[in-house]
Amino acid sequence: MSKIFRMTAIAAFAALAASASMAETMNMDVKASVTGTCKLAAANALDFGALDPVAAPAVTGKTTTITYLCTKGKTPAALTINGGSGSTTSSMVHATVVADLIPFSLTWSTTLPAGLGMGTGKEVTVTVSGDIAAGVYSNLTAGNYSKTLTVDFTP
Structure with a gap:
């Protein structure tokens, strides 16, 4: 019996030693979250150029660009210029004769790409896109006219 007991004890010890040295495996999750966001990158100037007050034709089709960045796939909520959504009107003012104004209109798409x-x-x-109507600058003081507009961008 003692031989059987010894062999059983040796087998049990070997099994215990083998189980103690066996590696265990578990999964570990690694996570992150990318925040959806947008930011305005540039609002470039619109230059109507030199205007000829003799003929005073309409000035149409002048363009500029506004650029933005958004997280991939995020669509911004809104882009407004001077509070207008898709269009606005305003007037450029002479540098020194504040009563002299050149009215203009702007249009842009309200469908903003992701x-x-x-x-x-x-x-x-x-x-x-910007336009100036015909004749509106034929009786104005020569010089530079400008207007600063507010571009609002809602992510």
Whole structure:
């Protein structure tokens, strides 16, 4: 019996030693969350150029761009210029004769494309078109006219 007991004890010890040295495996999750966001990248100037007051034709089709970045797939909520959504009107003012004004109108798309990412070269462009009606600048003081508009961008 003692031989059987010894062999059983040796087998039990071997099994215990083997189980103690066996590796165990478990899964570990690694997580992150990317926040959906947007930011305005640039609001470029619109230059109507030199205006000829003799003929004073309408000036149409002048364009500029506004660019933004959004997280890939995020669509911004709104882009407004001077509070207008898709169009606005205002007037440029002479540099020194504040009574002299050149009225103009701007239009742009209110359907804003989803973002392509926040990295370099991923900017989304919105084209802004400007027009000046015929004759509105024929009796004005020569010189520079300008107007600063507010561009609001809602992510």
